[in-house]
Amino acid sequence: DATIEGKTGVTIDWIFDIEGEVGFRKRETMVLKELVSSNSIVLATGGGIVTEPENRELLASRGTVFYLHTPLETQISRTSKDKDRPLLKGQDPAKVLADLQESRQAFYQEVSDHIINTENKSGSDVANEIVKLVKNYG
Secondary structure, three states: OHHHHHHHOOOHHHHHHHHHHHHHHHHHHHHHHHHHOOOOOOOOOOHHHHHOHHHHHHHHHOOOOEEEEOOHHHHHHHHOOOOOOHHHOOOOHHHHHHHHHHHHHHHHHHHOOEEEEOOOOOHHHHHHHHHHHHHHHO
C-alpha cells in the first residue's frame, strides 16, 4: 500500500473513497507490473492482490511466492485496532475477514510455491523460515 501511495500521490483511503475497490485494484495491478520487472526484490503484497487473474499470473511467473497463512482469529486480533482498513470500515470485521479468507484461499494456494503457517510465530520466526526455504529450494 505504501508503494501505491508513493507512486500515485494519494492515500489508500482516498482511492477507496473516490474510485472504490475497483480503482484500487487497477492501481495495484499497475504497480505490480512495474515491480515484477525488477530483479532481486522482496515484494510484500496486500491480501487482495490475488483477486485479479492478471496479478496471479504475474506473481506466479516471477520468482518464488510465499503465502503466509494466518488464522482468522489472529487476523481479527491484528486488525481490531487498525483504522486504516478500507474493506473493514463500517462492517463486522470478523465476518468480512472470514468472507475474504474464504473467497481468496484458493487463489493464495494457486500462486504459492510455499505456504507458511504464521500461527504463534513472531515476525523473526517467519522470516527465518523463509530464509531456510530460499536456501534449500531457491
